[in-house]
Amino acid sequence: MATLHVGHVPALSSYSSRQCVRHDRHPIRSTRRHLLALLALPFLASLPAADAAAKPEGQLTWGVHVSLAPLWFDPADTQGMITPFMVMYALHDAMVKPMPGNPAAPSLAESWSMSPDGLTYEFVVRKGATFHNGKPVTAEDVKFSFERYRGTSAKAIKERVAAVETPDPHKVVFKLKEPWPDFLTFYSSATGAGWIVPKAYVEEVGEEGYKKAPIGAGPYKFVSFTPGLELTFEAFEQYWRKVPNVKRLVFKVIPDESTRLAALKRGEIDIVYSIRGELAEELQRTKGLTLKPTVISAPFWIYFPDQWDPKSPWHDPRVRQAASLAIDRKTINEALTLGHSKLTGSMIPYGFEYYWQPPEPTFDPVKAKQLLAEAGHPKGFDAGDYYCDSSYANLGEAVLNNLQAVGIRARLRPLERAAFFKGYSEKSYKNIIQGASGAFGNAATRLEAFVVKGGSYVYGSYPDIDALFQQQASEVDIKKREAILQKMQQLVQERTIYAHIWQLAFINGAGPRVGEAGLGLISGHAYSAPYEDVTLAGK
Amino acid sequence: MTRYILRRLAYSAVSLFLLSLTIFLFVRITGDPTTLLVEPGASQADIDAVRQRLGLDRSIWVQYASFMASLAQGDFGQSFYYRTPVFELYLSRLPNSLLLALAAMVFSLLIGIPSGILAAVRVGRFWDRAGKVFALLGLSLPSFWVGLVLILFFSVYLQWLPSSGSGTALHLIMPAFALGWYFAAAHMRLTRSSMLEVLGSEYIKLARLKGLPESLVITKHAFKNALIPVLTLAGINLVIMVNVAVVVETVFAWPGIGRLLYEGITFRDFPVVQAVVLLGGVMIVAVNLLIDILYAVIDPRIRLER
Numbered sequence: 001m002a003t004l005h006v007g008h009v010p011a012l013s014s015y016s017s018r019q020c021v022r023h024d025r026h027p028i029r030s031t032r033r034h035l036l037a038l039l040a041l042p043f044l045a046s047l048p049a050a051d052a053a054a055k056p057e058g059q060l061t062w063g064v065h066v067s068l069a070p071l072w073f074d075p076a077d078t079q080g081m082i083t084p085f086m087v088m089y090a091l092h093d094a095m096v097k098p099m100p101g102n103p104a105a106p107s108l109a110e111s112w113s114m115s116p117d118g119l120t121y122e123f124v125v126r127k128g129a130t131f132h133n134g135k136p137v138t139a140e141d142v143k144f145s146f147e148r149y150r151g152t153s154a155k156a157i158k159e160r161v162a163a164v165e166t167p168d169p170h171k172v173v174f175k176l177k178e179p180w181p182d183f184l185t186f187y188s189s190a191t192g193a194g195w196i197v198p199k200a201y202v203e204e205v206g207e208e209g210y211k212k213a214p215i216g217a218g219p220y221k222f223v224s225f226t227p228g229l230e231l232t233f234e235a236f237e238q239y240w241r242k243v244p245n246v247k248r249l250v251f252k253v254i255p256d257e258s259t260r261l262a263a264l265k266r267g268e269i270d271i272v273y274s275i276r277g278e279l280a281e282e283l284q285r286t287k288g289l290t291l292k293p294t295v296i297s298a299p300f301w302i303y304f305p306d307q308w309d310p311k312s313p314w315h316d317p318r319v320r321q322a323a324s325l326a327i328d329r330k331t332i333n334e335a336l337t338l339g340h341s342k343l344t345g346s347m348i349p350y351g352f353e354y355y356w357q358p359p360e361p362t363f364d365p366v367k368a369k370q371l372l373a374e375a376g377h378p379k380g381f382d383a384g385d386y387y388c389d390s391s392y393a394n395l396g397e398a399v400l401n402n403l404q405a406v407g408i409r410a411r412l413r414p415l416e417r418a419a420f421f422k423g424y425s426e427k428s429y430k431n432i433i434q435g436a437s438g439a440f441g442n443a444a445t446r447l448e449a450f451v452v453k454g455g456s457y458v459y460g461s462y463p464d465i466d467a468l469f470q471q472q473a474s475e476v477d478i479k480k481r482e483a484i485l486q487k488m489q490q491l492v493q494e495r496t497i498y499a500h501i502w503q504l505a506f507i508n509g510a511g512p513r514v515g516e517a518g519l520g521l522i523s524g525h526a527y528s529a530p531y532e533d534v535t536l537a538g539k
Numbered sequence: 540m541t542r543y544i545l546r547r548l549a550y551s552a553v554s555l556f557l558l559s560l561t562i563f564l565f566v567r568i569t570g571d572p573t574t575l576l577v578e579p580g581a582s583q584a585d586i587d588a589v590r591q592r593l594g595l596d597r598s599i600w601v602q603y604a605s606f607m608a609s610l611a612q613g614d615f616g617q618s619f620y621y622r623t624p625v626f627e628l629y630l631s632r633l634p635n636s637l638l639l640a641l642a643a644m645v646f647s648l649l650i651g652i653p654s655g656i657l658a659a660v661r662v663g664r665f666w667d668r669a670g671k672v673f674a675l676l677g678l679s680l681p682s683f684w685v686g687l688v689l690i691l692f693f694s695v696y697l698q699w700l701p702s703s704g705s706g707t708a709l710h711l712i713m714p715a716f717a718l719g720w721y722f723a724a725a726h727m728r729l730t731r732s733s734m735l736e737v738l739g740s741e742y743i744k745l746a747r748l749k750g751l752p753e754s755l756v757i758t759k760h761a762f763k764n765a766l767i768p769v770l771t772l773a774g775i776n777l778v779i780m781v782n783v784a785v786v787v788e789t790v791f792a793w794p795g796i797g798r799l800l801y802e803g804i805t806f807r808d809f810p811v812v813q814a815v816v817l818l819g820g821v822m823i824v825a826v827n828l829l830i831d832i833l834y835a836v837i838d839p840r841i842r843l844e845r
Contacts, residue, residue, distance in 0.1 A: 067802045071622050152585045211622065227621050227628055228802055229794045254703050254792040255801070256683075262690045262702040421574045425583070456583050 078192025118179030293340035297524035308460030340505035380407020384431035572807030636795035646719030655730025677724030
């Protein structure tokens, strides 16, 4: 009756709860109740068993914008990007993972607890959960998957774990070397270390064999894969959470955006990813098709790398504020993402742990000009180059026009993505950088990469903010840590270290055969998930 | 003759060596693939770990030596992105590219040769001018645009053909036409000029003087001789079609080598790009070698020259 349990799982507001979470229903103790239940059985048996008898039916086909890679079949290789989770949510399951309404939902872990000293995490492995080969998920598989993990942040997470113990087949204990408040963030969503593979099967078929015929504990079984072209899954009816609704899922790679839309219009595919600009408008206009935007965990901003140079105009916070006030975010949003992106004043994605809600960014060109005049630039100034990833040069052009309108004159320098991020991380740019990040983590991991001294994309820092970061890193008290991290975000906003633009909406579409596309169910997730919730129309 | 063949083989080997060096260096100039394999904002430690796993932390010459040593054993390496042997990937896509190239070639010859003949026979008149316009369009219209217009018209509006993918003969029609048109234009131009040259020759005049019907003069006497250079070009073009249909294969999501190359370039998948370019080079060098040898067999002056 595991499927029933899910409906009764209380949503965890935060993974960091110290309380042990129990999801078992209260056992029925009364003998009289037992008798009543027994008497009711024949009657219940005569009722149509809706969910229990429901069999997966039909097929849904996705038109995918990126080439599917076998690397994504194996959680051990999860790299710091969101795309592999498109496949992992079908094929695999994690101990704890983001689910609708819950960024750290119990999955293969029925419950967990943290010791008061923050050094021990104990997980209870879900009874009844099985892999696609019918073997039960055990504590040994959990330990094996963690130890085998070699993807993003593998070193960071393993360095902090002293031991993984399996006192019984349904209990796993992680012992940390020292308290690490971000352990569960890394274990549940920032890495693939908590996604479980069957130990015996991996050892039997080997690493390469596993990528060719992967077995997981997710709602869908692997059927076939043609590298870069097509991937097919079939429903795993024994999935613990629920029986998936759709029998077959097919993912077709269609690299060209116009072709993807044409395929959706013809009904060759049912769900399409990444349709932008005018094509998205066309999708919206087309009868029978539905626009399905999802706001992903990828805020965009402009960064002023010269703000620490006293000779630079950007050194003056009023100039940076003027730049922020000059950006007409609402109009840009409507023009480029049909108004679906989320305007934000923060570089931390909405919904991330320790997120601080900043004031709504405002558009006020008059005040921008006034601030520029006060800063000694009544006629504006030549701001040099505006660097951006060429994939988002359209956003850069729009922002640049806004800056130009208040007198901040800059030249657009779109660079191919790899070259752009290389230059960004090597600190070789000046003037203005249009940046973004879709990396997993929480507020602390984002601030570390983009604000704090020594961060991969930090051109300069503020000592008080650096000190706060050090302070939170050793703070075990969740509330105190949250307060410090929120204070840091507040300082970033007050000093206009960044001028924030938006949290990008990923524009997808669905055809008439789709009931629930699964898009946007999980906060910040770009793709359909959880797949067991996806339905055909009318089902 | 043996010396001649050996010399040509040596030239081919040098060409392929230079190609390997060039492509190896050129792909590395384009940037660091690790930045595309991790999310922007990933930590330096993660980027370094990926770089180390891909062997990109070694010096470029060590990487090249390792690449050549593997190549000598027929190993093109593992794809960074797909994590599978590149040669396996290549072989899985090759049949699709051959099929598309053959279909495109049939299109291009069916269009190019008759229109070339018509243009030569009606030189300076309507059909000649129409042929020129057709050739101009074929050579100048970008194939991605042609592809998208075809999809819009035949898939979206008329609903006759599938928009993309592979599997049936219907899937092949639009990509074959989009690829074939460009080459049809070249074949048409060559057929026209070749026919004009042959039609001006003495034996054609003699055939006409003998009172043979014009249709017989053109089809039996002129066309047969004019066809030789066209077929030679078609042979070389077929090899080119297999290897350069990058745009057409991408627009139509056709699972061929061109799309593999596109994916390789997109993801900075060095082993994939190197293998596709090198194997394409091998095909072109082999065809040229074969033509050189055939010429030498036919013409003794060639094999005797120093």
